[in-house]
Amino acid sequence: MAQLQDKLYKYAPHFLQNSLVSIYNILAYRGRNSGKYHEFLKHYKANKNLSLQELKAIQSKKYTAFIKYAITNSKYYSNTLSKLDSPENIENIRLLPIVNKELIRQNISDIYTIKKSEGSVAKTGGTTGKSLEVVYLLDDSRERHAILDYFRHNFGYRLGKKTAWFSGKNLLTPKDIRKNRFWKTDYIYNVRYYSTFHIHSKYLKYYIENLITFKPEYFVGFPSTMYEIAKYGMHYNIVFPAGIIKAIFPTAETITTEIRTVLETYFKTKVYNQYASSEGSPFIIECEQGNLHLELQSGVFEVLDNQDNPCTNGRLVVTPFNTKGTPLIRYDIGDQIELDEPTAVCPCGNNNPLVKHILGRISDxxxxxxxxxxxxxxxxxxxxxxxxxxxxxxxxxxxxxxxxxxxxxxxxxxxxxxxxxxxxxxxxxxxxxxxxxxxxxxxxxxxxxxxxxxxxxxxxxxxxx
Structure with a gap:
């Protein structure tokens, strides 16, 4: 069936391809925004200004429920955790073993708590070329989308606002390339998907010309692609009009100072960063003040040195609460962050702990x-x-x-x-x-x-x- 759909898309005319993209999104959003999605969205918005003590209490309660669920429903965690002393107590988290991507891959069938057909599947990439299939409970997947929407809503974004999306969707045909057309458009949700596979100097002027014509309010996607477009525009003195873009939401890649400066200068807007992962990391989100916050309601963050001792600048080990289909407990995700001072307080009213820097992949x-x-x-x-x-x-x-x-x-x-x-x-x-x-x-x-x-x-x- 999937091959038939791919063939239908490949040979369809451009206007029909746009319609097929819209149909796909209608079905996808219908699934994402159903179930407990609105309940999750309401929860995170209502809890935005909780005290740190209240946030930690929610985190502790969710941690206990998550560990108990994993021990009961996952053969792997039943074997590795059930014999430990009170593993469901967050104070004992350092007694639990740390796992990494390769260990998860080797034991994946015993880690799953549901069949793939019972949930939604996300595939991770990775620098080693070894992918990982993570299965989510449907409502866990909806909670993750709700957290993302909660973050973007802080800057005015709503589904249906005109958006330029730069992600790994390979939607173009040879005819598109011949016509210098490097995008497909979902006219139902006002999203234009720009190819990230054709970022070449001979094509970039067409990207900029179309972006100026399309007038998106928001950019979402790979910052490296936006960065190349912005650098090209700056180099050739192609002026991007002010007042078009309200915010840029980068995904999937590390934001360096250089990338942020170029994007904000050329597109005349602000970049608001967030950290998550396809395998299910808890969220780190940037607020209106430009500060990064751990979202304690989404999981436990540990920053450890090479001897697995807590530190302020080190590798990130996570226990995300919305990965019940494939529980990740003390997962060494391969990234590095630097925490701010424990006493640091943000004037935005969000009392989650602050992060100085997301340093990105340790392999980078x-x-x-x-x-x-x-x-x-x-x-x-x-x-x-x-x-x-x-x-x-x-x-x-x-x-x-x-x-x-x-x-x-x-x-x-x-x-x-x-x-x-x-x-x-x-x-x-x-x-x-x-x-x-x-x-x-x-x-x-x-x-x-x-x-x-x-x-x-x-x-x-x-x-x-």
Whole structure:
């Protein structure tokens, strides 16, 4: 049936493809916004200004119910947790074992509490290429959508507002490319889906021209795609009108200072970030004041060092409450965050704990035996003082060697720019690591449609002294 639908879409005319996108969304939103969705949305809105003590009390109660559910319904957690002393008590959380993606993959059939046909399935990607199928109870999935909508509603967004969406939906046909048409439109919900698979300098002017014509109130999706569009517009002095976009909601990727600055400058609006994951992490959301808050009602966040001790800047281990179909308990998600001071209070009225930085994937780093780990933010700053770089990607497949793929604008990129770029990179990674610079016309995105600045395939081999 799915193959028949794909074939029907592929050969349908453009207007009919738009209609098929609308039909798909009607069915999807009908499922997402039913059940307890409105109850969840009302709950999070009503609890926005609870005290920290009240939030922690809700968190503790939900944690107890979640652990009891996992032990009762999951064979894996029944075996691993039932013999521990009061595992359902949040004060004892550090007694529970930490799990990671590979362990979940190996034991997935014993972890599931329901059949795939009884819930909704989400597939994760990942830097290793190993995907993970997470099954959600339908109402758990609805709660996650309600939290996202609660976050976006704070900035005026409602379903039906005109939105430009940049995500991994591969909706284009060869005819679309020939016509320089890199989008499909759901006219029922006012959403235009822009391809993230065709972010090339020869196409980007068509993106900008269409965005100006479409006049979306909101941007949602991969920030790397929006960033490339904005950089192109700035480089070629294509003015984006002020007052069109009310907010940008990035998804799925880490927001660096450079990306935020470029997006807010070119599109003349504010970026409001949120953190979650397809496998079900609890939520971190940005408020109107520009501060990031842990959403304690959605799960437990632990920030741990390499010895699994609590710290303020380290790897994130999560226990999300709305993953009952595939319970994740003390799940090392592979990301890193930095917490603010425990006494820090936000004037927005949200009393959830504050986060200084979402540092992103721990795997998004370059390793130098001379300098150690160089994170995504530092690598992105290699473009300071450099003109004519459309985008670049650094790949590390060997401990002492880097491959740098670079797309350049031949009209503005000079030998001096190349020297400055390489100096900036060497300042960060040191002089002992071999750097191979390779110019290319197109750096491909991942299968998901995401663009990765760093591809490190040797992180499992790295042993820090």
């Amino acid at each position: 780093y370059i390793y130098s035996e001379e300098k150690g780990k160089i994170n995504l933010g530092n690598i992105s700053n290699c473009l300071k003082g450099v003109k004519g770089v459309i985008r670049f990607q650094i790949q590390q497949h060997h401990i002492n060697a880097l491959l740098v793929l670079l797309e350049k604008d031949d009209k503005t990129f000079t030998n001096k720019d190349q020297d400055v770029f390489l100096k900036n990179l060497k300042d960060r990674v040191g002089n002992r690591i071999k750097i191979t610079l390779k110019f290319t016309d197109n750096i491909p995105v991942e299968k998901s449609g995401k663009y990765r600045l760093i591809k490190n395939t040797i992180k499992d081999e790295i042993v820090e002294q």
